[in-house]
Amino acid sequence: MILPSNKGIKVGVKIKNLLEPEPIDFDRLKGKYIAIDAANALYQFLSIIQPTTGLPLMDSQKRITSHLSGLFYRTINLVEKGIKPIYVFDGKPPAFKAKTIQERKADRENAYEQWKIALEIGDMESARKYGQAAHKLTREMVDDAKKLLNAMGIPIVQAPTEGEAQAAFMVLKKDVWAVASQDYDALLFGAPLIVRNLSLAEKRRIPRTKQYIKVEPELVDAIKNLQRLNISREQLIDIAILVGTDFNKGIKGVGAKTALKLIQKHKDLETVIKEKGFEFEKSEEELWEIRNFFLHPEVTEEYSLEIKKPNVDAINTLLIDEHQFNPTRVEKALKRLEKAFLKKKQMKLEKWF
DNA sequence: CCAGGGTA
DNA sequence: TACCCTGGG
Numbered sequence: 001m002i003l004p005s006n007k008g009i010k011v012g013v014k015i016k017n018l019l020e021p022e023p024i025d026f027d028r029l030k031g032k033y034i035a036i037d038a039a040n041a042l043y044q045f046l047s048i049i050q051p052t053t054g055l056p057l058m059d060s061q062k063r064i065t066s067h068l069s070g071l072f073y074r075t076i077n078l079v080e081k082g083i084k085p086i087y088v089f090d091g092k093p094p095a096f097k098a099k100t101i102q103e104r105k106a107d108r109e110n111a112y113e114q115w116k117i118a119l120e121i122g123d124m125e126s127a128r129k130y131g132q133a134a135h136k137l138t139r140e141m142v143d144d145a146k147k148l149l150n151a152m153g154i155p156i157v158q159a160p161t162e163g164e165a166q167a168a169f170m171v172l173k174k175d176v177w178a179v180a181s182q183d184y185d186a187l188l189f190g191a192p193l194i195v196r197n198l199s200l201a202e203k204r205r206i207p208r209t210k211q212y213i214k215v216e217p218e219l220v221d222a223i224k225n226l227q228r229l230n231i232s233r234e235q236l237i238d239i240a241i242l243v244g245t246d247f248n249k250g251i252k253g254v255g256a257k258t259a260l261k262l263i264q265k266h267k268d269l270e271t272v273i274k275e276k277g278f279e280f281e282k283s284e285e286e287l288w289e290i291r292n293f294f295l296h297p298e299v300t301e302e303y304s305l306e307i308k309k310p311n312v313d314a315i316n317t318l319l320i321d322e323h324q325f326n327p328t329r330v331e332k333a334l335k336r337l338e339k340a341f342l343k344k345k346q347m348k349l350e351k352w353f
Numbered sequence: 354c355c356a357g358g359g360t361a
Numbered sequence: 362t363a364c365c366c367t368g369g370g
Contacts, residue, residue: 048354049369057370065370070354077355201354324370329356 012183013240017256019184019225021196021218029177029217030082033305034195035167037181038087038156039137042145044182045070047132053124054115054131059323067141068148068323075154076333077200079340086176086305087149087156089142090163094293096247096286108134144318151315152337153308158300165189165297175305178219185246187222188237188294194220231263237294238269242278247290249281307344310337 049066050056056066078085093101111133118126149156159166167179168191178193179186186194197217226233242259244250254262266272269287273280280287312334319325 045354050354051368051370059370063370066354069369073355199354326356326369329369332356 011246012181012185013188013245014243014250015184015187015236015240015256018229018239018260019187019220020228021220024195024217024219026081026083026217029195031084032178033084033086033176034078034178034180034198035086035088035157035170035176036198037163037167037179037183037186038089038142038145039163040181040183041074041087042067042071042137042141043135046135046137050128050131053119054127054129054134056131056135063323064135064141065323065325067137067145068319069325071145071148072152072319072330073333074199075149075152076337076340078198079154079344080336081200082344084305084307085154085180086170086303087145087154088163088167088170089146089156089158091159091161091166094161094247096282096289096293100246108136144323147318148315151311151318153310153341155303155305155307157303160298160300162189162297164191166299167191169297169299170303173301184220187220187225188233188240188245189297190222190233190295192222194222196220229260229264231260234291234295235263235268237291238272239263240294241269241287241290242272245290245294247293248287251278251280254278307341309341310334312338 045067046056046064049070056064057069059065075085111130115127115130115134118124118130146156157166157170162185164179164181164183164186167176167181168186168189170176171179171191171193178195179191180195180198182196184194195217196219197215199215199217202214202216222233226236229236231239239256239259241248242250242254242262243256250259262272262276263269266275269291272278273284282290315334316327316330319330320327
């Protein structure tokens with residue numbers, strides 16, 4: 001029952017239909033640095049870790065902790081598998097993202113109102129749905145996430161603008177092997193490889209049902225996909241602008257497949273616009289600015305990928321004292337983290353002899 | 354999402 | 362051991 005639309009939070013460019021991911025085994029990720037899109041991961045935890053009514057996990061002061069729980073346990077799982085995670089955080093969004101940000105805020109607030117209504121009338125199905133769309137990653141939540149990762153000894157990188165742009169740059173520079181994100185925006189920023197579904201849980205429950213689907217890690221290889229589609233990265237960006245990106249609304253009725261055909265036929269966005277008479281909400285000047293942003297985003301080379309010894313006291317203070325995590329669980333998880341850290345150190349030493 | 358306990 | 366279910370904060 002009730003209304004539609006819980007779109008809005010972190011959508012990403014809708015070019016999924018064009019891409020052919022390949023399954024990837026965790027063994028292939030062993031020993032590799034992976035730049036994780038932090039915002040993407042944290043939003044995922046927020047929307048998925050909701051025990052009952054669409055309410056996330058919270059501490060005694062009603063501060064949200066779902067993101068910390070997800071981040072803590074998943075990161076340890078990854079490290080235990082020999083993966084070297086680097087979390088890349090968003091910086092300041094470009095000016096031309098303002099409208100999108102504003103619209104998403106409105107969507108969120110609408111979802112929040114619907115969530116309250118659903119709770120009042122006891123419609124838990126809707127409550128869950130709107131609860132997922134209502135959540136926002138606050139400054140405080142991001143700061144806590146950074147604090148936790150620092151205490152765990154996991155490197156974090158602060159992007160000047162979009163995290164996915166920074167992560168893509170790090171892959172291009174060969175400092176890391178791939179970007180981990182559920183969206184494909186990193187492809188537009190030039191990432192050669194994207195890993196999706198980077199979680200140990202191989203099964204995910206379909207929301208509001210008791211059914212499970214298999215969710216396995218998968219790899220999207222940019223070069224292979226572009227070759228198969230017979231287009232360049234520049235042309236993929238033009239396709240993205242046609243269907244809509246985080247920075248602009250696409251053309252109504254033009255999906256990924258149509259956009260691909262148009263770009264294959266006419267070669268570039270300028271010609272497509274001219275031939276089809278398309279009208280965007282944004283001026284053409286702004287569209288070129290967006291295209292240029294995908295091609296040449298601001299990035300930084302100032303980051304360290306050093307994995308440090310976990311600071312048990314700092315983690316305990318944050319998770320147990322401040323946010324009421326279960327001490328036994330935290331202790332168990334920390335033992336695993338420390339063990340994985342020592343193992344990695346040992347392997348490094350062995351390389352010398 | 355993940356941890357951990359119950360079940361066959 | 363594999364699968365299922367509940368609770369986590």
